[in-house]
Amino acid sequence: MGASILQVGQLIYDTYYWLILISIFGSWFPKFQSTKIGITIGKLVEPYLAFFRKFIPPLGAIDFSPIIALISYRYLGGFAVQGLREVLTMTGI
Numbered sequence: 001m002g003a004s005i006l007q008v009g010q011l012i013y014d015t016y017y018w019l020i021l022i023s024i025f026g027s028w029f030p031k032f033q034s035t036k037i038g039i040t041i042g043k044l045v046e047p048y049l050a051f052f053r054k055f056i057p058p059l060g061a062i063d064f065s066p067i068i069a070l071i072s073y074r075y076l077g078g079f080a081v082q083g084l085r086e087v088l089t090m091t092g093i
Contacts, residue, residue, distance in 0.1 A: 009084050013077050020045050020073060024066045048073070 023045045026032040033042060052065040052072070 006081075006085055006088060010081055013081055016045070017070075017073060017077070020048070020066070020070055023049070024070065027066075 019041050023041050026038050026041065032038045049066055049069050052069040053063070056063075056065040056068055058065075
């Protein structure tokens with residue numbers, strides 16, 4: 001059971017990572033952002049990206065905050081998944 005919980009956690013983590021990537025690349029195409037898929041992805045990832053936009057202002061027309069957000073997500077998410085793995089191991093699930 002612990003393995004399936006870990007797999008679900010990893011799946012959610014990976015899915016959100018890909019949604020952030022799609023949002024970043026989709027921002028290059030304004031028509032994508034106005035589609036149903038683009039709007040839905042934007043609603044899911046924008047709260048996370050907005051946090052980084054508060055601290056990292058755009059430099060001219062280039063916004064580096066999504067790149068920093070993606071790197072942070074990958075780095076901190078690795079800790080979260082490892083922590084879940086250790087908790088499941090300690091509890092014997």
